[in-house]
Amino acid sequence: MTIMVPDINTDGESAVSETVIEAVAETANVDTTALPPLYYYVESDALNKLFGRRRTGASAITTEFVYDGYEVRVTGGDEITVTVEERPEMEPGAAGIDIE
Template structure:
């Protein structure tokens, strides 16, 4: 995969899909249930296509944002971490490695 925004290879899930799947798992619902009106669409906080292109082939990139009451951390290596957070709409992009909390 290149930085130019190649689509995920067969069998790979896109970062945007991984976020929705992680929220569904944490909420204890089917991934198809993470949709309006119960849940805000992912595009309400981040452009899913831009997210996928930004992280394509970029293991060194980490993107953080708040979605559905969770701080979402998406890493270019495919990992998605969720932690409960207060209200707010934070968006942070960090291309460095290590602790991202001291920005």
């Protein structure tokens, strides 16, 4: 699921951290209150400052992190996008290590 976030923070009411929570809740088909606090996974204030204003003409920046079992990617440049993907279940012993 990809969500475009036009004019984020220009009204002083929305923050990218809120958008991330809403996007994960929508993907998981749960209420936002059912999710753990975002700050357990990523520094919310830093995320908001990093993507808090448009970067018109600037190089795009991207950050990725896992939030409650979902891979989240936030990309900002002329526009901000939040992408949420369900993380596949990992088999025991499959934490990026080959076992022979």
